[in-house]
Amino acid sequence: MRRAAPWVAAIAAALLVPFAGPGSFVLHVLILVLMWTTLGAAWNVLGGLAGQVSFGHAALVGVGAYTTMILYLKLGIAPWWGMLAGGAAAALVSLPIGLLCFRLRGPYFSLATLAVAEIVRLVALNFESLTNGPVGFLITALPPLHLGGWAVNWESKTPFYVAAVLLAAAALVSTDWVKGSRLGAYLVAIREDEDAAEAVGIDTVRVKVITLAHSAFLAGLGGGFYAFYFRYVDPDAVCNIGLSMEMVFIAMVGGLGTVGGPLVGATFLTAVAEVVRGQLGLGHLVFYGLSMMLVIRFMPEGIWGRVHRLLTRPRGAAADVALGG
Amino acid sequence: MNIQTFVQSLVSGALTGSLYAMIGVGLTVVFGVMRIINLAHGEMVMLGMFGAYWGQSLWRLDPFLSLLLWAPLMFGAGMAIHRFLLRRVVPGGELNTLLYTAGLSLLVANVALLVWSGDYRTITLSYGAEPIRPLGIAIAVPLLVAFVLALVITTALWTFLMRTDLGRAIRATSQNAEAAILMGVDVERVAVVTFGLGTALAAAAGVLLAPSLYLYPTVGELLIVKCFVIVVLGGLGSVPGAIAGGVLLGVVESLGAVYVSSTYKDGIGFLLFLGVLLYRPSGIFGVGRS
Structure with a gap:
């Protein structure tokens, strides 16, 4: 880890928020932001760092959410373990998907992932003995949990908030770590020129499959959290194309391939979506579509990317601007 | 399995397929000229369907x-x-x-959802109640009319692409944009016209499909996925490929619904799609560009 201290400080600060006594609505919004951050970051690892645009990540979220639900409702395994199992299951499912789809490049890869996601959705919809079909799963009561003698109160938002902070932190810290590693350098090489990357000896398929598994693990965790927090999962909620698109949008609007991008994108979209829905009575997807178009047209590096570039502009360039006007 | 059921599902599959083909042709022409996979193509079909609906009501x-x-x-x-x-x-x-058109697609679909609500609507035709029965095969009248019109439109498009200067310019740009520029083709103009053409084809297919399908604002999502299947089957960028791919998908879906399972009929299309993408990325006829 290159910069552990800022991360520890940021996570500690985030964990202190519930002590400031925010209302449960504020905590709910924060939980949503952190959940979307996790999902956006999951997509960003593959789409941003490696340049592989997937339109099927909802399938992986769905695998995570369903694993959590099935383990709890059929086997009695608590959802906080189920979330981890969900991440692992999504990573496992991603292996054959990766081996198949990574034989294709660019838009063809995107289309293939879309088809895979539709197949997963159809399975969730029709394999009723496992998934309950269109009815889905509902958790009526969460199991009791004692941490150091404290009984966790599931009616409060705080335990979910803490879980969401940890998930988002796992997603962002792992992105940062990959970016600074040798693997990250391989991914940039693949993103910029896959043929060249292969020519210098990078095993591109292996690198991409590993990255997809990483991305899938995070998406599965996010899906497990969705099941845990909303206590309800059906194919329309976790397996639809809309969800895949929302993950893309968060990463794209925040800043493709940046560490902080998904957090910025999730904050921006969630906050403004709440306002748009509350004040104007519009569906938030209208706003998603519009902001997507505006960002690509005017700010392709995303909000975080733009801010980052302005902050880290080389001195010389700044001086040139100052001198040249 | 009796022969009557087989022929029946073959015929209705081919009729629906001809409309799929029209949607696919629109997407493939645009891809050929501009290398754009237009994710908002399904929404153009949706707009055509609602156009037909509001025109009637x-x-x-x-x-x-x-x-x-x-x-x-x-x-x-x-x-x-x-x-x-x-x-x-x-x-x-x-x-x-690709992502930009995804944004456009979300925007159009959700504005439509806002304005027209998510209700399922249908168009009823005074002449569509009773199917006609040549040789004991039932054919829905709206579907038959749509098929004939789709045939006319596709033939007209084919003639336009093969016989007119603008059509030749479109084909030239699609084959090699740089060479086309050197031959004096105004590629910008070709691109604008082609995108208009693709959009018009999608909307026309929507109008023709409207009496045979439920219409709702997010129907484009379903159609665009089918549309990818079609153009990939036929080879991206190839017009005859898209026509064949559309008819093939229609027939496969229809036979699959009868002989395999109606719940998994869409899944069959996707498996076919993945198979072709993986083993014949230039399409089953090998005419597209991968």
């Missing part, structure tokens, strides 16, 4: 007749979308354009 306009109104209108709309929106994004690369 507001002005008592026959849905098939309203083709003459909506196709030119959407041709203009498509040209405007390219001129004012897409043209500035295309130089940013394939993936940016």
